[in-house]
Amino acid sequence: AWFDHRHFMEKQYADIHHFCAQTIKEIDPHAIVGAEGSPAGDIERIVKGLEFWGPYPNPVGDEVLRSIAPEKIRMNWWGGYPSSHGGRHGRPWMLWKKALAGTANGSGWYSLALGCFMGSDHVFAPYFEQMWPYLKKLQEGSGALLVKTPFKDDRIAIHWSHTSASSYLIDDRGINPTDGVGTFIDFCYNQGLNFDFLTTSMIEKGDLKKKKILFLFGSSCISDKEKAEIEAFVKKGGVVVADLNPGLLSGF
Numbered sequence: 001a002w003f004d005h006r007h008f009m010e011k012q013y014a015d016i017h018h019f020c021a022q023t024i025k026e027i028d029p030h031a032i033v034g035a036e037g038s039p040a041g042d043i044e045r046i047v048k049g050l051e052f053w054g055p056y057p058n059p060v061g062d063e064v065l066r067s068i069a070p071e072k073i074r075m076n077w078w079g080g081y082p083s084s085h086g087g088r089h090g091r092p093w094m095l096w097k098k099a100l101a102g103t104a105n106g107s108g109w110y111s112l113a114l115g116c117f118m119g120s121d122h123v124f125a126p127y128f129e130q131m132w133p134y135l136k137k138l139q140e141g142s143g144a145l146l147v148k149t150p151f152k153d154d155r156i157a158i159h160w161s162h163t164s165a166s167s168y169l170i171d172d173r174g175i176n177p178t179d180g181v182g183t184f185i186d187f188c189y190n191q192g193l194n195f196d197f198l199t200t201s202m203i204e205k206g207d208l209k210k211k212k213i214l215f216l217f218g219s220s221c222i223s224d225k226e227k228a229e230i231e232a233f234v235k236k237g238g239v240v241v242a243d244l245n246p247g248l249l250s251g252f
Contacts, residue, residue, distance in 0.1 A: 002170065003163075003166065003167075003170075006166055007123070009041075009159075010041040010042045010045065011042075011045070012041075013041045013046070014041065014042060014046040014049070017035060017046055017049065017050060018048075018050070018157045019225060020033075020050030021033040021034075021049055021051075022049075023026045032052060032073065032192055033050060033051055033052075033071075034050040034051050034052030034053050034054065034073065035050065035052075035053060035054065035205075036052075036053075036054030036055075036075060036077060037054065037055070037056060037077050038055065040053065040055060040061070042162050042232055043061070043065060043068065043162075044062060044068050044162065044199050044201065047065070047068065047069045047072060048246045049207050050072070051073060052073035052074065052075060053065060053069065053072060053074065053075070054074075054075030054076060054077060055076065055077070056076070056077050057076040057077065057078065057094070057098075059116070059182055060177075060181055060182055060185065061179045062076060062101060062103060063073075063101070063185060063197060064160050064197045064199075066101060066102060067124040067160070067197035067198070067199075068160075068197065068199055068202075069197045070102075073104070074102065074104070075101045075103060075104050075105065076098050076103050076104075076105060077105075078094050078095060078098075078105050078117075080117035080125065080127070080128065088118055088127045089131075090130055090131070091131065091134055092134055092135055093133060095131075096134075099138060099143055099146045099147060100146060102146070102147045102149075102151075103147075103223065104147065105173060108224065110204075132195055145228070151194045152194050153194065153210075154193050154194045154195065155195075155210065155211045155212040155213070156188070156193060156194065156195040156196070156211065156212075156213055156215070157195065157196055157197075157208060157211040157213065157214045157215070158181060158184070158195055158196070158197045158198070158214075158215045158217065159197075159198060159203070159214060159215065159216045159217070159219045160177070160197040160198065160199050160200075161177065161199070161200050161219055161220075161221050161222070162199070163200065163202070163221040163223075163249075164177050164218055164219050164249075165177050165178070165218075167220050167221050167249055168218065173220075173245070173248065174218075174220045174245070174248075174249075175218035175220055175243070175245050176218055177217050177218035177219065177243045178217075178218070179217075179218060180205045180217040180218060180243050180244075181215075181217040181218070184215060184217065192235040196211075198211070198214070200226055202226075203229050203230070204225040204226055204227045206229065206230065208229050208230065208233050208238070209233070209236075211233075211236065211238065212237075212239065213236060213239040213240075213241065214230065214233065214238065214239070214240045214241070215240075215241050215242075216240065216241070216242035216243065216246045217243055218243065218244065218245070219242065219245075219246050219247070219251050220245045220246070220247075220248045221247075221249045221250065222246065222247040222249075222250070224250065227247065
């Protein structure tokens with residue numbers, strides 16, 4: 001009953017976004033519609049009816065979004081908070097990192113009393129003026145090239161189960177998938193390895209066949225169709241590496 005309620009609420013949340021997007025499109029057919037700065041809930045469900053999504057930066061969530069919506073406009077929010085979201089440095093490290101992942105900054109304009117990168121008169125703050133020359137170089141073409149160039153396919157897959165990401169909230173038997181996967185992401189960054197997250201629906205439709213190794217981090221929930229695909233993958237020479245409680249629960 002708990003998961004049914006959670007599933008229903010996430011569907012309602014996605015549906016209202018899709019309804020608003022459709023309404024805006026009816027008024028302006030050329031509008032590019034999405035949302036910025038909000039938790040996604042079931043991110044795979046919600047982005048299907050939108051053209052962009054711009055959450056707060058999150059190493060795992062950003063890579064999940066890249067994997068499930070490579071054709072969408074993907075953003076992160078950065079606005080110059082003094083002590084979070086990358087802070088304020090002489091060089092725009094946070095914005096550079098987003099470009100390398102094919103993501104753009106999603107805070108086109110906003111203003112708060114704490115002092116943001118752009119004022120209500122659209123003039124850059126002094127600290128951002130120091131960063132701007134480094135960002136301006138990206139306008140000459142390298143920025144667009146970084147965003148649009150496909151990543152090398154090292155055939156590494158990471159299982160992403162939204163059901164597993166919910167199940168750990170029930171009791172201590174569940175494992176939060178993000179507890180282990182973040183360290184692996186850092187390892188891949190440092191080694192120059194690319195990876196893709198495969199969701200439950202991706203594995204069920206056969207996308208695992210394109211990979212050579214699958215990592216299960218906190219994959220407490222594995223559906224019957226996923227199980228069959230993973231077993232077939234192993235029988236054909238694929239490698240599966242798991243941490244804790246793989247397949248403890250079904251897809252429900």
